Amino acid sequence: MLVEELTAPRTIVAKVPQSFDLAVRALRCWLTVYRRTWRASVWSSVLGPVFFLSAMGYGLGSLVDKHGTAALGGVPYVAFVAPAILATQAMQSGMANASFPVFGAVQWSKNYVAARATPLRPVDLSRGHLLFFALRIAMNSAVYVVVMAAFGTIRSGWGAALLPAALLTGIAFAAPVAAWAVTLEKETPFNYMFRFGGVPMMLFSGTFFPVTQLPGWLQPVAYATPLWHGVALCRELSLGTVTAASVAMHVAYLAALAVAGLSVAARTYRSRLYV
Amino acid sequence: MPEVLVRARGLTKRFGSFTAVDGIDFDLYQGEAFGFLGPNGAGKSSTMRMLGCVSPPTQGELTILGADPVRDGAAIRARLGVVPQEDTLDVELTVRENLLVYGRYFGLPRSVIRERTAQLLDFVQLTERATDMVEPLSGGMKRRLTIARSLINDPDILILDEPTTGLDPQARHVVWDRLFRLKQRGVTLILTTHYMDEAEQLCDRLVVMDHAKIVAEGTPRELIERYATPEVLELRFDPDVHDQAAEKIKDISSERSEVLADRILLYVADGDETLARVRQAGLEPLTELVRRATLEDVFLHLTGRRLVD
Structure with missing residues (x-):
C-alpha cells in the first residue's frame, strides 16, 4: 500500500522544476475542465462572427458603400469592418476569460486555493491560466479568421498574420484584467469594466468608422486606447496597408500592456494567495 | 530518536495590528499524530497556513523538512499533503478527474496517478463513485475525497485543518476511522480541531492553543493528569x-x-x-x-x- 512507504525518514530535495513546466501543469487543469464545458461555448464562437459579418458587413455595408468609401481607404465596408470586429472580439474574449473565471478561481470553485497547496506558485497559476486564455482567444479568433476568409474580406497576403495579431490584442487585455480580477472581493466591478471600458472602446476605437470621423479632441483618446492599436494592426494586415513602423508601434504597445499585466499579476496573485 | 520534521521557535503571524499567532514553539516528529486543540480564532488555521507554506511567518523560526518555507516553499509543498478547512474540490469534474488534475500539479506521470487513484479511492471508500461528478456527493464523501486528493503525492506530512468540522456524527466517525488507519501506517499527521474527542482519538501529542498562544503541551493522557x-x-x-x-x-x-x-x-x-x-x-x-x-x-x-x- 502506497502510504506504508512513509515511515522511512526523508530529507527534502530542493529541486523545483522550471517555471514553464509549472505553468503548463496549471494549464492542463484548465484543459481538463474545458473538455467538460466546451460545448456550451462552441456555437456562440462560430455563429457570432457569421452574424456580425452578415449584419455589419453586408447589411450596414450595402448602405455605406452606396455613398462612396473614400474615407475608408476605398475598400468595401465589409473589408473595412471585418478585421476590426476580429480585434474587438479578441478584446472581449480576453476580458471575459480573465474576469469571472479568475475571480471564481479564488472565490467560487477555489481552483487557485486548491492549487496553492501544491508546488505551483501564484506566478505559475497566473501564467498557466493566461496560457489557457491565450488558447481560448486563439480558438475564437481562428474561427473568425476562417469566416473572414470565407466571406472574402481578407485582401492581402499579410492576412496570414491576422491570427497572431488578434491573439496579441486579446492577451493585452487578458493579462491586466486577470491581475486586477484576482484582487477583487466582489464581482460587480466587472460590469463597470464591460460597460464603461469594453463597450465605449468597441464603439469609438475606429471599429465601425475611422477615428478621423470623431471630433478633433476625442481623436487622441481613441488613438491611446489599446483596442485602437489592435484594430489598426488587424486592419492594416487584412487590407495590406501595413508598414514596418506601424506594425512596430502597434505590436510594441500591445506587448507592453501584456508584459505589464503579467508582471503586475505576479504580484497581485502572490499577495492574494499568500496571506 | 525519531527525526524532527517541523521545528517552530517563536513563530508569529500578524495581520496589521492583529496577532493571530503569538510566538509559538513546537516540534513535529516523524510518524506522530500531532494536534492543535483550541476554540475558533485561537490561531490554529493561521498556523496551518504557515506550515503549508502559503503564509509567510511575520517573525520567528520555522523549518519544515529541513527547509525554509519562504525560500523553498514549492519544494516543501511537493512533499506535503493538505486537507483545507473548506472543500476546494472541482465540482465540475468527476471524482477521478479531481485526483488526476491534482496529481498533475505535482508533476506525477499519468500511470502513477492512475495507480494511486485506484488505491486511494479504495482507501476512502469511493471506488464506486469514481466516474461520478463531485457536486452531488455528500459532505462526508467530499471530505474523504479531499483526504484522498491530499495523499496523491505520497506526502511526508499530512496537514488537516478541522478535518471533520461541519460533518454529521456518522460521517465524522468514518473520517476518523480513515485517519486512524493512516496513523497506524505511520503517516505523520498534523491536525487542528476544536473537538476534544477528535483530539483524544487521533493525537499522540497535542498542544492547546488559546488567544494565539500555546497554553499547554503533552499527550492527551499527560494533559488530563496534569490539568484535571x-x-x-x-x-x-x-x-x-x-x-x-x-x-x-x-x-x-x-x-x-x-x-x-x-x-x-x-x-x-x-x-x-x-x-x-x-x-x-x-x-x-x-x-x-x-x-x-x-x-x-x-x-x-x-x-x-x-x-x-
Whole structure:
C-alpha cells in the first residue's frame, strides 16, 4: 500500500522544476475542465462572427458603400469592418476569460486555493491560466479568421498574420484584467469594466468608422486606447496597408500592456494567495 | 530518536495590528499524530497556513523538512499533503478527474496517478463513485475525497485543518476511522480541531492553543493528569437553586470546581464518594454523572472557557 512507504525518514530535495513546466501543469487543469464545458461555448464562437459579418458587413455595408468609401481607404465596408470586429472580439474574449473565471478561481470553485497547496506558485497559476486564455482567444479568433476568409474580406497576403495579431490584442487585455480580477472581493466591478471600458472602446476605437470621423479632441483618446492599436494592426494586415513602423508601434504597445499585466499579476496573485 | 520534521521557535503571524499567532514553539516528529486543540480564532488555521507554506511567518523560526518555507516553499509543498478547512474540490469534474488534475500539479506521470487513484479511492471508500461528478456527493464523501486528493503525492506530512468540522456524527466517525488507519501506517499527521474527542482519538501529542498562544503541551493522557483529576462529578440543579448549591458545594468540597451556566463540575479523585458527601449536606441534584476527565476539562481549567459553545 502506497502510504506504508512513509515511515522511512526523508530529507527534502530542493529541486523545483522550471517555471514553464509549472505553468503548463496549471494549464492542463484548465484543459481538463474545458473538455467538460466546451460545448456550451462552441456555437456562440462560430455563429457570432457569421452574424456580425452578415449584419455589419453586408447589411450596414450595402448602405455605406452606396455613398462612396473614400474615407475608408476605398475598400468595401465589409473589408473595412471585418478585421476590426476580429480585434474587438479578441478584446472581449480576453476580458471575459480573465474576469469571472479568475475571480471564481479564488472565490467560487477555489481552483487557485486548491492549487496553492501544491508546488505551483501564484506566478505559475497566473501564467498557466493566461496560457489557457491565450488558447481560448486563439480558438475564437481562428474561427473568425476562417469566416473572414470565407466571406472574402481578407485582401492581402499579410492576412496570414491576422491570427497572431488578434491573439496579441486579446492577451493585452487578458493579462491586466486577470491581475486586477484576482484582487477583487466582489464581482460587480466587472460590469463597470464591460460597460464603461469594453463597450465605449468597441464603439469609438475606429471599429465601425475611422477615428478621423470623431471630433478633433476625442481623436487622441481613441488613438491611446489599446483596442485602437489592435484594430489598426488587424486592419492594416487584412487590407495590406501595413508598414514596418506601424506594425512596430502597434505590436510594441500591445506587448507592453501584456508584459505589464503579467508582471503586475505576479504580484497581485502572490499577495492574494499568500496571506 | 525519531527525526524532527517541523521545528517552530517563536513563530508569529500578524495581520496589521492583529496577532493571530503569538510566538509559538513546537516540534513535529516523524510518524506522530500531532494536534492543535483550541476554540475558533485561537490561531490554529493561521498556523496551518504557515506550515503549508502559503503564509509567510511575520517573525520567528520555522523549518519544515529541513527547509525554509519562504525560500523553498514549492519544494516543501511537493512533499506535503493538505486537507483545507473548506472543500476546494472541482465540482465540475468527476471524482477521478479531481485526483488526476491534482496529481498533475505535482508533476506525477499519468500511470502513477492512475495507480494511486485506484488505491486511494479504495482507501476512502469511493471506488464506486469514481466516474461520478463531485457536486452531488455528500459532505462526508467530499471530505474523504479531499483526504484522498491530499495523499496523491505520497506526502511526508499530512496537514488537516478541522478535518471533520461541519460533518454529521456518522460521517465524522468514518473520517476518523480513515485517519486512524493512516496513523497506524505511520503517516505523520498534523491536525487542528476544536473537538476534544477528535483530539483524544487521533493525537499522540497535542498542544492547546488559546488567544494565539500555546497554553499547554503533552499527550492527551499527560494533559488530563496534569490539568484535571481522575474523575469529574457533574451535577445539575434546579435553575432556581443553582447558585445557592454552587456556594454550598464550595464549603463541602475542597476540590476544584467549575460552575457553568447549567451545571457544576467537581474535579475529584472519587466521584461517588463526593456525591455521597453532597447528598449528606442536604443537596439533591436533578441529575448527576460521574465520568472520567477529558481534554474538555483540561481546556476549561486552562482557559476558564469551554471549547465549543
